[in-house]
Amino acid sequence: MPAPSGLIEAYLEGPVTLRRAVADFSSEQLLARPVPERWSTLEVVCHLVDSEQAWCHRMKRVIAEPRPLLIGYDESRFAAALACHDRDLEQELTLLEGMRQQMARILRTLPDAAWSFTGVHSERGLITLEDMLRAETEHIPHHVGFIIDKRKALGLSCAGRRDLPRLAGTKGGGENEEGSHSNPGDSR
Template identity: 55%
Template sequence: MSRTALIEAYLAGGETLRAAVAGLPRDQWTSLPGPGAWSILEVVCHLADSEALFTDRMKRVVVEERPPLIYADAAAFVAGLACPVRDLPEEVELLSAMRRQMARILEAQPESAWSRIGIHSRQGEQTLEQLLQKAIVHLEHHVGFIRRKREALVVM
């Protein structure tokens, strides 16, 4: 996939997430249907929190020399970062805004930036391009969970 296509796919993730939760009544945000132990709100909070991490990692890879990229425990984030009181549409907009900002930054990077490396504390060396690909796949993976959870809500 070309860099332009990668950035477009990354940018489209915000709308993909928005569409996945569109029309979901507030009383279903915290229901626990379908796959996984998290509610739809918890999945969306996880995506927003992860996006902040992906954005930070990509920015540091662009500007720092081989920066450390620290592992984050997703379950600890969901358990400890007050997901039940967070607002689902706000979390979607936060993710979308981070992606819009980061897309502009990525579009402005020279060719050489795409092979710059960060050192993940568990996964080792990761290029800017690999980080972008991971952010895209991560959102798509979790949107699949959201869709299956919504289908299970209809059956309930």
Template identity: 45%
Template sequence: MSSPAYLAHMQSDDGSLSAADLIATYEEQIDLLRAAVSGLTTEQLRARPIAGKWSTLEVVCHLTDCELYFSERMIRTIALERPLLISVDEGPYPERLNYQSLDINEQLELFTALRRHVARSLKAQPVEGWQRSAVHSGLGLVTLRKLVLYAIRHISHHLPFIAEKRAALK
């Protein structure tokens, strides 16, 4: 369960970023994630150098699985009138999906494909499209803009954890 402070940060929007800025950041994060894990061996990806924390592979798998539902939420918000977006309990995913056995390249390819697919749809949106809304079962009313910000901030939140693990391996 996420803390109220984390959720408030993830949902905040000072409005200073344009739609083009958001899309650029959203797409740039593909390369940032790939760079964060570049050169790591399978053993390093699966290692848990910080006690009680996920491995780098588990973080990437988490980000990819989250991207599945972030993408679906954004696409449905664009396509439908006020769709209902269901909260996800991410807790069981790592063990039940055996993240440690998954292939990093497949995960990165899926993440990349999802981001590129959604970015194309975002680029096609008129200015007013960014205010299209959906009802999230845990957060209430959300706009397309806030959903994009949430996806961007989620990656930004986890990239330092990957860097921390990488540093701990040395």
């Protein structure tokens, strides 16, 4: 199976989109929960970074090991227990960018056959390397839709962010809201 056309480039674009979505939030706005019973913007960013760490590890295992077992995790417990409101936005964004750049560099070295390498996810079942990369590539735009909702609720503009309004309302794909997956494991 050949490398998916444009997928690695789209994967690298995610952190750029996220950075633009949160660029003008104040510290207070990052911690605010303008949509009741939903994560703050900083919690969403931390969730994306935590998820990226998990998926990068899983992709590396699928590349290096024959059909490894890939363990899911409880993202709501991560958000509650891992000091999201004490984490630094810039550090989180930089970490996300670095992980994606490293993973993209690895992915670009792979032979075409590697895209069909599989692992067994504890919640999703059999999953290919390509499936994993597609899921993580779609993860940031999905959550930017929630950040846009928070921007609107906080009275922040989307002006100057031409691509962000098209992401609003893209919360479909099996999720009702961040941290509430109707298909367990979608972002795990």
